[in-house]
Amino acid sequence: MYQVFVNDKPIILTTKVEEENGFKNYLLSKVNIGKVIKELNSTSLKEVRLIGDIESKLLKKFLKLLPNVIAGGGKVYNESGHILFIYRNDKWDLPKGKTEGKETIETTAIREVKEETGVTGLKITKPLPTTYHIFKRNGKHKIKITYWFEMKTSFNGKLYPQEKEGITKVNWLSQDESIEALKNSYANIKLLL
Known part of the structure; x- marks a missing residue:
């Protein structure tokens, strides 16, 4: 199962058909993704489920529905165990951004954290779950695929x-401040914490 967020409402990719209760089911192979996005944005619907046949092919099929934007980001810890947050668009978020040229996703993640926060001396310690969300730019919907990494730094500047x-x-x-910040954050960031 995968979750792709439209604002904070998920599109769930699954092979299981369940009775609709606060959500709607659509066949992944026949879905009008524009209609689904509009429905999630303009109704009280809590989620949409896109049903496919083969678990291993759900994400690949879904990602063909809209242009993809690849990004990298970091959940960064300092030596005190505190997590690095940014505040943008009136919400707490983790630093991330789009890949440039032929850089690796790890290079993207480190560069973006440094550019958005000024933090240096970043070391990747492990990969974290990848998140997916749909956004609109210049009148067109796109899927942002963000590869996340846990990072550590001794930076104290x-x-x-x-x-x-x-x-x-x-x-x-x-830790306590992070939990508080998550009350005003994005659903996909909550998955990482």
């Missing part, structure tokens, strides 16, 4: 929010 990217704050948050 000044944090610099990348204002040209709309970031207004960068903070190291403790």
Whole structure:
């Protein structure tokens, strides 16, 4: 099963058909994705389930429905065990961004964290789950595929929010502060924490 978010409502990719209760089922092979996005954005529907035949092919089929944007990001810990958060569009988020040229996804993730926060000395410790969300740019819907990595750093310098990217704050948050920040964050970020 995969979850692709439209704002904070999930499109669930699954092979199981269940009776509709607060959600709608559609066949993945016949779905009008524009209609599904509009429905999630304009109704009280909590989720949509796209039903496919073969579990291993669900994501591949779904990703063909819209253009893909590849991004990398980091859940960064400092030596105190605090997590690096950015504040953008009135929500707490983790630093991430699109790949450039032929760079590896790991290079993208480290570069984006550094650019958006000013933090250096980043070391990837392990990969985290990949997240998927649909966004609209220039009137067209796209799927952002974000490859996440847990990172560590001993950086203790000044944090610099990348204002040209709309970031207004960068903070190291403790476990309790992180839980509080998640109340004003995105569903896919909650999956990582």
